[in-house]
Amino acid sequence: LAFDDALFKIIPENMRNRGRIVLDALLSPIKDILSRQKFLDDPLSDLQIELLCQVLSSMDTDKDPKAARVGEREARIASPYISKLTAGFNHGVGRSGQLTGAQPKAVGATIMQQVTNHVALDAIRALGLPNVKHGLVTPLSTGMTIGLVFAALRRELGINQVLYPRIDHRSPHRGIALAGLTEIAVPTVLEEDAVRADLGELEHLMENRDNFAVLSTTTFFPPRESDPVKAIAKLCQEQSVPLVINNAYGVQSEEIMKKISSAIDAGRVDAIIQSGDKNFLAPVGSSVVVTPEKVTTDWIAESYAGRATAAPLVQTLAALLALGHKHYSRLQNLQKENRVYLETTLNSLASEIGQRLLSVDNPIACAITMDGLDVREIGGKLYNERVTGPRAIELGELGSCIDNYPHSYLVMNAAIGAKQHDISNATTKLNKVIHAYSGSA
Numbered sequence: 281l282a283f284d285d286a287l288f289k290i291i292p293e294n295m296r297n298r299g300r301i302v303l304d305a306l307l308s309p310i311k312d313i314l315s316r317q318k319f320l321d322d323p324l325s326d327l328q329i330e331l332l333c334q335v336l337s338s339m340d341t342d343k344d345p346k347a348a349r350v351g352e353r354e355a356r357i358a359s360p361y362i363s364k365l366t367a368g369f370n371h372g373v374g375r376s377g378q379l380t381g382a383q384p385k386a387v388g389a390t391i392m393q394q395v396t397n398h399v400a401l402d403a404i405r406a407l408g409l410p411n412v413k414h415g416l417v418t419p420l421s422t423g424m425t426i427g428l429v430f431a432a433l434r435r436e437l438g439i440n441q442v443l444y445p446r447i448d449h450r451s452p453h454r455g456i457a458l459a460g461l462t463e464i465a466v467p468t469v470l471e472e473d474a475v476r477a478d479l480g481e482l483e484h485l486m487e488n489r490d491n492f493a494v495l496s497t498t499t500f501f502p503p504r505e506s507d508p509v510k511a512i513a514k515l516c517q518e519q520s521v522p523l524v525i526n527n528a529y530g531v532q533s534e535e536i537m538k539k540i541s542s543a544i545d546a547g548r549v550d551a552i553i554q555s556g557d558k559n560f561l562a563p564v565g566s567s568v569v570v571t572p573e574k575v576t577t578d579w580i581a582e583s584y585a586g587r588a589t590a591a592p593l594v595q596t597l598a599a600l601l602a603l604g605h606k607h608y609s610r611l612q613n614l615q616k617e618n619r620v621y622l623e624t625t626l627n628s629l630a631s632e633i634g635q636r637l638l639s640v641d642n643p644i645a646c647a648i649t650m651d652g653l654d655v656r657e658i659g660g661k662l663y664n665e666r667v668t669g670p671r672a673i674e675l676g677e678l679g680s681c682i683d684n685y686p687h688s689y690l691v692m693n694a695a696i697g698a699k700q701h702d703i704s705n706a707t708t709k710l711n712k713v714i715h716a717y718s719g720s721a
């Protein structure tokens with residue numbers, strides 16, 4: 281990234297110095313990222329991120345004008361646009377059977393991957409888990425990453441069952457099944473409006489059982505509340521049982537991150553999985569796995585079958601660099617404000633229409649009862665009104681993480697990255713749909 285002095289000799293010295301200042305301002309954050317590999321406070325511009333990717337991907341052998349390429353896989357690309365889709369990292373990352381292995385044909389991608397892993401780990405540490413020491417960005421979304429982590433625990437520790445406090449969501453079930461493990465559902469309990477993991481049942485199911493792990497969840501839709509991860513981590517430590525935490529979109533919540541951090545201090549936590557897209561505003565396709573012990577990260581990297589696409593990794597790196605810690609903190613504050621705003625708005629709508637908010641501890645989402653209404657139809661109408669993301673659950677239907685939940689309800693999220701106008705538009709449209717519905721009923 282240094283400019284040859286010869287170039288500067290053709291201009292007067294005072295201009296030369298001025299030019300260097302401007303160039304340094306552009307390049308020094310890029311040098312900083314490469315040398316320290318940290319989640320920087322300040323964001324990089326798109327130009328800086330693009331330059332970083334250009335420089336690194338230009339080191340891969342498919343860019344070597346004199347290379348004689350006789351392998352069966354030489355990152356031959358059908359058109360330049362296709363290369364843009366991976367930011368030029370056409371060779372992918374890793375080696376056969378080692379996701380983090382250095383790839384001789386892809387020097388730049390190897391550096392990019394390492395920088396991505398370090399920046400992502402640093403971000404998770406800075407955002408509330410200082411006690412995790414190792415990290416890996418997988419080119420897989422959350423459910424598949426759960427599968428990868430359990431495949432590692434199966435291979436290395438002989439785990440063949442997973443005790444899983446009930447979450448009504450398919451991806452984690454599929455992940456467990458993909459790893460060839462048997463899922464044992466741990467029931468939940470209804471305590472007023474809230475659905476919670478039944479800790480007593482978990483303890484009971486752990487007795488006289490061998491070769492199992494526990495999968496615990498921090499973020500889900502109300503009425504389900506976060507699992508008590510600290511208590512579960514203590515149980516796991518007492519009985520030497522591996523614990524995996526699905527922290528799908530919990531990084532945005534300081535409260536959830538604190539709970540996980542104290543679980544790590546108080547008990548046994550083997551790996552924590554977070555979605556790249558839900559937490560860091562990257563496109564769908566990556567997860568960040570962090571672990572207190574290095575060996576766990578190595579096992580996970582070694583369980584990936586083959587080389588991998590670089591695209592989800594570079595996208596996650598770009599998102600982390602484009603955000604920076606300061607802006608992420610601003611977004612977290614907005615998220616908290618939006619969550620309060622969502623609750624206030626839904627509360628007044630609820631009292632207007634004779635419903636109520638479910639009283640559930642959930643830092644991201646709120647649920648409003650829809651008793652006596654056709655909540656599915658209301659959900660469909662909201663979709664037609666161009667509202668995306670509400671979750672409509674009918675009385676007794678799967679989704680509440682318990683059988684026979686006593687309400688129909690609609691969930692809305694105030695997740696990181698949402699704008700206040702998303703929430704005001706969505707709640708205004710909900711108001712409109714419900715009034716039209718009551719008018720026609």
Ligand SMILES: Cc1ncc(COP(=O)(O)O)c(C=O)c1O
Nearest residue numbers: 421422423424451452499528555
């Ligand atoms: C708790 C939980 N786990 C897993 C997922 C699935 O994530 P993915 O689609 O990234 O596999 C979600 C949401 O979609 C979720 O809420």
